[in-house]
Amino acid sequence: MSNLSIEAKVGVFVIIGMIILGYMSMRLGKLGFKMDQGFEVKVYFDSASGLEEDVSVEIAGVEVGRVSKILLEDGKALVILRIDSNVKLRKDVKALIKSRGILGDKYVVLIQGSPAAPLIEPNGRIISTTTATDLESLMNVLGDVAKDISRLTQSFANVMGGEKGEASLRSIIDSMKAVAETLNRTVQENNKGLVKIITNLSEFSATINEISSKINKGEGSIGKLINEEDTVKRLNGTLASLKEITEKINRGEGSLGKLINEEETVENINSTLTSINDYMQKQESFRTYLDYRGEYLFDSEEVKSYLTLRIQPREDKYYLLQIVDDPSGVESETDITTTTNGVTTTEHIEKNEKNKIKFSAQIAKRYYDLGLRGGIFESTGGFAFDYYLFKDRLTLSLEAFDFDSDSNAHLKFKADFTPFKHLYITSGFDDFISDKGNESFFIGAGINFLDDDLKTLLSNLPF
Template sequence: MNEFKVGLLALATLAAIVFMSFKITSNQSGFGQYVTYRTIVKDASGIFPKTPIKVAGIAAGRITSIELQGNTALITFEILKQIQVTKNSKLRIKSVGFLGDKYIEIYVGDSTEMLAKLDFIDSEESAGIETLVKDASEVLVDVKSIVKSLKESISPDGQVSPIKQILADLSEVMANTKEATEVLKRVTAGNEQKINALMDNLESFSYDLAYQMDKANPDSTMSDIKEVLSNTKKLTADLNEIVADVKRGKGTVGKLLVEDEIADQVKATLSSVQKIVGKADAIRTELSAFTGVNTLGGAENELALRIFPSPERFYHLGLTTTEIGPDTETITETTTSGTTVVQNKKERQKDTFKFNIQVGRRVQDFGFRGGLIESSGGLALDYYLQNFGTRFSLEGFDYKKDKGANLRFITELQLWNVLYGRASLDDMARKERSATVQAGLRFNDEDLKGLIGFFF
C-alpha cells in the first residue's frame, strides 16, 4: 500500500510539472498553426534554436534551426499563422537590457502583399554591446585628442606658459601705476592751496568718498576690493600650484596629459570586457530528467545537465539511480584435510548511484561523446534527426575481460514540446540483455527562465 501511495504521488508530481511546463512554454509549442519563414544575418551570436520570435514585443514564434551558409547564418523560424507578415517586413536581433538574452523582433510592414511559406525576411543590423564598445573606443580617441590640445595650450613646448605671461603683464601694469602715482605726487606739491579750495567746495562729496575709501571701515568699498584682491592672489597661487602638478604628471588629469599609456589601457580593458561578455552570453544549458523501468534492474531514473560553450561543443554531467544494481560474485576456496571446497556467492546491491561525466562535440547531424558513462570509461556516437526531434545513440562502456563491453542502443523521441520518451537495449553483446523504457522532461535556457518566472 505504501509503494502504491509513493508511486501515485510521483505520478501526480510529474503531471503537475508537465502541466506547468506546457503552460509556461505554450508560446513556443504547437498551439495553433505556424508558418515557416527564413532570414540571413551576418552575426547570429547569442541566438539558438527555441530563441523566441516577437511581434510588437509579444512572443509569436521561435527559431527552429540555425545553419552556416557561406559567411552568413541562415535562420529558419516559425510564426503563428494569424500574424500577417508582409513582403516589406523587417527583422532585427535585439537584447533584453544591457547584458540580457537575445531575441528576434519582427516589424510588420504596410504592404498588402503577404509572404509565402519559406520566403526570406530582410534583416537589419542592431546596436548591441559590441557597437557600444566600439563607439566608446572612438569617443576615447576624441577625448585623448582634446586633452592633448589642452596640454599644448596650457604648457606649449619651447614657449612661455600663457598663465605666466598674464602674471608678468599684471606686474608690469602695477609698476606703471606706481610710477604714475609718483608723478602725480610731484604735481600736487606746488598746488596745495588750489586743491584745498576745491576740497572745501566739495566737502560733502569728499566726506562720502572718504567713507567708501576708508580701509579700516569693514563696510567700505575699499575693504571689499581689498578682500577681492586677497582672494584673487590666493586663487592665482592655487592655480600656479595646480598647473605645476599637472605638468609633473600628478593626479588623474596630469596622468592623462603626460602618460599616453592610460588611454591605451582603458581601450584594452573595454576590449577585454567585450570578450568576456560575449563568451558568457554564448553559453547555453540544457536540463533533463527521466524516469522509467528496466527489465532487470527495476526502477531507473536519470538527471542530466548539458553545458554548451558553443553550438558544436558540450559537456554532459549526470546522475543515474537504479532500484537494483548489478550482480557481485565472490569466490571462496577452503582447504580442509587436503580437500578443497569452492563457494560462489552472488549478491545484488539496491539503490545504486552512477555518475556520467562526458565531453562531446557536434559535427552536423552527428555527435561524439567520451568520458564516464555510468561510473565507467566509455565512448558514444549520437545521430540527430532535427526535423523529428529524434536521437539515436550507441554507447560502449563497462568493459569486462571475460564478457566484453556493455553495448547500449538508445532511441529518444520528442513527444510534445518538453516531453520526451526513451527506449534502450543494454548488453547487446552479452547474454544478460535488458531493456529500459523511460519518459521525462528536457528544458533549455528559455524554458527554465519561464519556469522560474512562474514561481517567482
C-alpha cells in the first residue's frame, strides 16, 4: 500500500466507498441481494394516481412486498405486486391505496380476509380493491362546500342587509323578547297553581310508595294475592287444572278435544261452513223485481195493464208471475143442442166477459243475448223469445199463446226500451194474425224496481 501513489490510494478508497454505499442502499431500501425471491400477484385499480413503482406493500403496518410494475390495461391501472414468499394471501384479500399523511407518498395496503378462504396462486389476481380518496378529490369536495357556504352567506346578507333586513332582525328580536316576557308573566301569575301541581305530584308519589309498602307487607287484596301462600297455591292449582284441560284437548279427549282434533269433526264443520257460504252466496245473488206496465191499444182505445213479479235466483234464470187486466175480456163459445118432439136443434152462443182478470206464470232461461220463456200466457199455454241489445237497454220480444183450433194463435211483438233506470217505454203489435179483427198497435210505459223485502221472503224457496 505504501508503494501506491496518492492517486491510486484515492481510487481504491473511492471504489471501497462506492461498494459500501451500494450495499447500504440495498439494505436500507429493503431490496437485498435476493430481490427476485417471492411471488407476484395482480390487482386492478380504477386509478393509481400518485402510486409509483418500488413502493412498499404492507399488511397491518408490516412491509410484505413491493410494487413491481404499474401498467395500463383496458382503461384501468394494472399494479403487479411482488410479495415475500413467506406471506400467504387469501382469495378474499382486499387491496387499497393509502397515503402517508396528506402530502405523503402513496403505498399499497392489503387487508387479509377469512382464514378459511383458499390461497391465491402465484400470478393470481386480487379481486377486491378500494381506491382511497386523493388530495385532489378532497380539495374538489371542499371547494364545493366552500361555494355552498358562500352562497348561503350571500343569501343571508341579501336578506338581512339594508334597512329592511335590519328592521326584520329587530322585529324578530322584539318578538322573542315579548315571548320571554309573556312566559315570565304567565309563570308569575300561575305560581300558586304550579306549586299546587308539584304538591299533588308529591302526594301522589307518597301514595304510590304507601301502596307498594302495603303490598310488600301482604296487606289488601293485591298484597294477599301476591304474598299469601294459600292464595298462591289456589292460583297454582287453577293453572294446573287449566294445563290438564289443555292437555286433554290436545289428546282429543272430551267433546272439545274431539271437536278440535278429530278429522271427521273438522270435515263436518268445514262442510257446514261451505253450506252456509253457498247459502249466503245464493242469498246475495237472489233478486226479486216488481213491474207495472200499461199498454194503450189504438184499435179499441183502451188500456191493458200488467202487474208482474219476477223472481230471479240466477243471472241466466228467472220465474215470472203476472196479473193481466184485459179490457177486451174473455170470449167463450158454447153450442147448446136440444131435442123437442123428435126435432133436434143446436144453438151457438158466444159470450164475452169484459175486464176479466187473466194470469201468467212462466219460467225463463237466458243464453247470452237470447232468452226463452214458456208457461202460461194470459191464462193460456204459450212460449216466447226475447232478444237483448245495447246491454239490455233494448229488448225485442215475440210471444205466441192461445193455440185454439178454431182460431189463429195470439201472436204479439213488442219492443221495450229503458232510457232511465227503473223506467221504460214499450211499443208493438198485438194479436197481429187475429182472424177476429182484434189486431192492434199499442204504445205504453212501465216502471220496475228491486224489492229486497220480497227477496228475504222468497230466497228460502227451492228454485
